[in-house]
Amino acid sequence: MKRRDLIIIGAGPAGLSAAIEAAQYGLDVVVYDENALPGGQLFKQIHKFFGSKEHRARERGFRIGQQLLEEAGRAGVEVVLGAQVIGLYDGLIVQVVRGDRIERVRANAVVIATGASENMVPFPGWTLPGVIGAGAAQTMANLHGVRPGNDLLMVGCGNVGVVVAYQMLQAGCRVQAMIDASRAIGGYGVHAAKVARTGVPFFLGHTILQAEGDGKVESATIAQVDERWQPVPGTEKTFAVDTICLAVGLTPATQLSRMAGCTMVNLPGLGGLVPATAQNGATSVPGLYVAGDAGGIEEASSAMIRGRLAGLAAARRQGFADSQAAESRGQELHESLDRLRGGPFGERIRAAEELMHKALEKEAACQTA
Amino acid sequence: MSDCLKTNGYLLMEDLANAPGVPSAERRKQGPVAIFECIQEIPCNPCEQACDKDAVRVGSKITDRPELNAENCSGCGKCVSACPGQAVFIVDESKGDEAYVTLPYEFLPLPDKGEIVLALDRSGSVLGEARIVRSRLLDSMDRTAQVTMAVPLEWSMQARFFKRKEA
Ligand SMILES: Cc1cc2nc3c(=O)[nH]c(=O)nc-3n(C[C@H](O)[C@H](O)[C@H](O)COP(=O)(O)OP(=O)(O)OC[C@H]3O[C@@H](n4cnc5c(N)ncnc54)[C@H](O)[C@@H]3O)c2cc1C
Ligand code: SF4
Ligand code: SF4
Numbered sequence: 001m002k003r004r005d006l007i008i009i010g011a012g013p014a015g016l017s018a019a020i021e022a023a024q025y026g027l028d029v030v031v032y033d034e035n036a037l038p039g040g041q042l043f044k045q046i047h048k049f050f051g052s053k054e055h056r057a058r059e060r061g062f063r064i065g066q067q068l069l070e071e072a073g074r075a076g077v078e079v080v081l082g083a084q085v086i087g088l089y090d091g092l093i094v095q096v097v098r099g100d101r102i103e104r105v106r107a108n109a110v111v112i113a114t115g116a117s118e119n120m121v122p123f124p125g126w127t128l129p130g131v132i133g134a135g136a137a138q139t140m141a142n143l144h145g146v147r148p149g150n151d152l153l154m155v156g157c158g159n160v161g162v163v164v165a166y167q168m169l170q171a172g173c174r175v176q177a178m179i180d181a182s183r184a185i186g187g188y189g190v191h192a193a194k195v196a197r198t199g200v201p202f203f204l205g206h207t208i209l210q211a212e213g214d215g216k217v218e219s220a221t222i223a224q225v226d227e228r229w230q231p232v233p234g235t236e237k238t239f240a241v242d243t244i245c246l247a248v249g250l251t252p253a254t255q256l257s258r259m260a261g262c263t264m265v266n267l268p269g270l271g272g273l274v275p276a277t278a279q280n281g282a283t284s285v286p287g288l289y290v291a292g293d294a295g296g297i298e299e300a301s302s303a304m305i306r307g308r309l310a311g312l313a314a315a316r317r318q319g320f321a322d323s324q325a326a327e328s329r330g331q332e333l334h335e336s337l338d339r340l341r342g343g344p345f346g347e348r349i350r351a352a353e354e355l356m357h358k359a360l361e362k363e364a365a366c367q368t369a
Numbered sequence: 370m371s372d373c374l375k376t377n378g379y380l381l382m383e384d385l386a387n388a389p390g391v392p393s394a395e396r397r398k399q400g401p402v403a404i405f406e407c408i409q410e411i412p413c414n415p416c417e418q419a420c421d422k423d424a425v426r427v428g429s430k431i432t433d434r435p436e437l438n439a440e441n442c443s444g445c446g447k448c449v450s451a452c453p454g455q456a457v458f459i460v461d462e463s464k465g466d467e468a469y470v471t472l473p474y475e476f477l478p479l480p481d482k483g484e485i486v487l488a489l490d491r492s493g494s495v496l497g498e499a500r501i502v503r504s505r506l507l508d509s510m511d512r513t514a515q516v517t518m519a520v521p522l523e524w525s526m527q528a529r530f531f532k533r534k535e536a
Contacts, residue, residue, distance in 0.1 A: 058419075058452075189378075189408070
């Protein structure tokens with residue numbers, strides 16, 4: 001069996017950053033991604049990112065992806081595309097499908113950076129052609145130059161909903177309405193404002209009742225919801241749309257961490273079930289790390305830092321990183337992450353981290369008892 | 370602060386009245402000046418990084434809101450294209466009965482100089498006709514163009530977007 005210092009699963013911002021960081025310390029690193037294109041979510045992000053210069057703010061996401069790839073190349077990282085990891089044994093034996101072959105490779109450390117999958121909401125008519133995820137809408141418009149539809153209803157007003165709605169306007173769609181069951185827009189006000197000033201109405205405290213149409217979406221009916229999120233009769237509104245775009249949250253991709261036997265915790269603030277991790281991404285399985293959305297839904301900016309922390313930890317574990325310098329590098333990365341997680345929008349993550357910390361303490365207490 | 374941003378997606382005048390990034394009425398009369406319509410504490414500071422006149426400050430805590438030092442601002446517009454939230458506008462109330470409003474614009478094609486368009490307010494409601502004074506897209510703007518429209522003076526703090534007339 002071949003052996004590598006570090007195997008990274010997923011070539012999104014988290015995985016590429018972990019690879020770059022670890023390779024700098026001299027580790028032999030390979031990154032597997034099932035996709036034909038590297039970069040994860042970044043290649044669909046045509047908008048400028050927030051943050052500070054250290055977080056590559058004001059760069060457009062796809063360009064950050066290109067930069068990461070170039071950096072990985074310069075650092076000597078091997079990126080293997082079309083390589084789906086289907087198994088993780090003893091935490092450190094990686095089973096990967098390449099073409100018509102299955103290979104097993106042993107690693108001294110593994111970083112899971114597999115990202116997340118989109119949530120769906122079922123409603124009558126949700127299987128009609130024309131009901132799509134926000135990620136699919138983005139892939140069609142921004143990667144393939146195909147407009148998903150002409151008249152669109154966006155379900156979900158978090159950052160994904162408002163960002164994708166704007167991109168659909170840029171692609172030439174008419175966005176007929178934005179709805180969300182919550183009473184307040186979850187995305188940044190500035191993102192919502194650039195959609196609103198084009199004349200798109202927002203309906204908060206509303207849900208989708210059904211999609212209507214003969215063989216494809218022709219209209220959608222929404223209604224207001226009460227305190228228990230039940231539709232209020234008499235408040236229905238119908239929009240003539242051919243596309244219903246769902247942006248109702250993401251769920252961390254945990255198949256591999258569960259298979260490896262990581263201790264899991266359920267933290268709604270991070271998107272549901274996630275592996276219990278220390279701040280550097282270390283899971284309960286020695287040598288196995290998680291970074292980015294696979295360990296809790298956040299942002300690309302933070303995924304890049306979390307990736308670097310995991311890469312650094314994997315290097316230190318194998319004695320590659322001189323401890324004093326590595327210590328201060330770790331400190332610097334943590335501070336950068338804290339700067340991103342400040343303010344009211346970081347509250348969700350800060351609270352979930354607190355709960356994660358408590359869960360780990362409990363776990364440690366159980367083990368010593 | 371009103372709930373309008375959270376429920377309808379746009380700011381009301383009252384939300385901007387005491388915001389740290391909004392220039393005074395007197396300053397607006399003196400010539401072009403930036404307005405930062407960014408009042409939530411989000412982790413972001415490219416506007417500060419873009420300004421070489423020390424006219425906007427976010428500070429070391431990047432979730433703090435941008436604060437305008439209107440005396441230093443030349444209305445150059447560097448911050449307009451740098452802002453990932455498209456939340457910065459330039460207003461010039463020194464042009465007689467017209468106000469010039471410059472806004473970030475990421476749609477193609479750009480409007481032509483002299484074109485008559487419909488000015489929209491923050492909610493996207495039509496205010497009335499406006500005239501395009503300038504469309505500008507430099508490499509340094511990284512595809513966030515700047516469009517300047519002339520509107521009646523009384524709309525200077527309302528007009529924030531435009532719609533092209535059907536051909
Ligand atoms: C519409 C939208 C707008 C966004 N805007 C912003 C923004 O403005 N700023 C910001 O910071 N963030 C933004 N984000 C969030 C950001 O895109 C994600 O948080 C980030 O991409 C997560 O990075 P990641 O590396 O963890 O995962 P991903 O980018 O999802 O990458 C995961 C990779 O793993 C691969 N993979 C998964 N499973 C396997 C397997 N079994 N074997 C091999 N490969 C596998 C996938 O192919 C993928 O390439 C946005 C997200 C969306 C959807
Ligand atoms: S308009 Fe120019 S001078 Fe004024 S704040 Fe913006 S970048 Fe600075
Ligand atoms: S760059 Fe824009 S969104 Fe960011 S702080 Fe400045 S004004 Fe706000």
